[in-house]
Amino acid sequence: MKFSTKQFVKKSRVTRIALSAVMCLAMIFASFTPLTAAAEEVSEMPDLNRKGSLSITFTYEGKPISDGNEVGIYKVADVVEDSGYKFVWKEDFASIGEMPENLDNVNAELASKLNKFAQEKALSLEQGSRALDEDGNVTFSDLELGLYLVVHTKKTQITLKDKTKVTYTINPFLISVPQTEGGKLIYDISTKPKVSPEKDTVPPKTPPKPPRLPQTGQLWWPVMGLGAIGVLFVCVGLMRKSK
Numbered sequence: 001m002k003f004s005t006k007q008f009v010k011k012s013r014v015t016r017i018a019l020s021a022v023m024c025l026a027m028i029f030a031s032f033t034p035l036t037a038a039a040e041e042v043s044e045m046p047d048l049n050r051k052g053s054l055s056i057t058f059t060y061e062g063k064p065i066s067d068g069n070e071v072g073i074y075k076v077a078d079v080v081e082d083s084g085y086k087f088v089w090k091e092d093f094a095s096i097g098e099m100p101e102n103l104d105n106v107n108a109e110l111a112s113k114l115n116k117f118a119q120e121k122a123l124s125l126e127q128g129s130r131a132l133d134e135d136g137n138v139t140f141s142d143l144e145l146g147l148y149l150v151v152h153t154k155k156t157q158i159t160l161k162d163k164t165k166v167t168y169t170i171n172p173f174l175i176s177v178p179q180t181e182g183g184k185l186i187y188d189i190s191t192k193p194k195v196s197p198e199k200d201t202v203p204p205k206t207p208p209k210p211p212r213l214p215q216t217g218q219l220w221w222p223v224m225g226l227g228a229i230g231v232l233f234v235c236v237g238l239m240r241k242s243k
Contacts, residue, residue, distance in 0.1 A: 064136030
């Protein structure tokens, strides 16, 4: 499912007449001019007064991930009508730069940049940080149409049966509300982002320190004592001989 800033094309009677004329001319000059592929159009226009929702599911190898993990969203762009419908950065994100024409090609890179920007500016999440339920699901409802950044706000360490400690995480990603599917607009979006396990490395155990041997200087006092006793005996012996 793809989306871009030009995915919503406003139609009118004049536009249809003009397209018909262009197609006729193209058929006439087909033998002289190479044809180009036309962009896929949406069969309906977005209702800017309508709200949408975003449901996110965390699973890894078919098993739900919850255990205290939390997710949040930032609304980074609005859908506006301007010679058609397009995304325009919200004021908080206006300094990011020009809106890419095709977000699919830059989703991961741009999402990471936006997340870092939001953290540095201490921007507020759209509906706060939400905890995943026991099935690994979380839903954000009553969302205005626009472009949203999904971030993993709280990660929890899980101990597996083999005592290995693992932290499951997702990378930030962008998603639009609504999205197109089969030429129609979908306002209630469900997504399952890629969940990656990060095993915690256990530092090697420090070997026990060997018993500390006494320093050489600590052995001199018994030697000196024995030497003094020996001198004393020699003196006693000499005194006896002198008598």
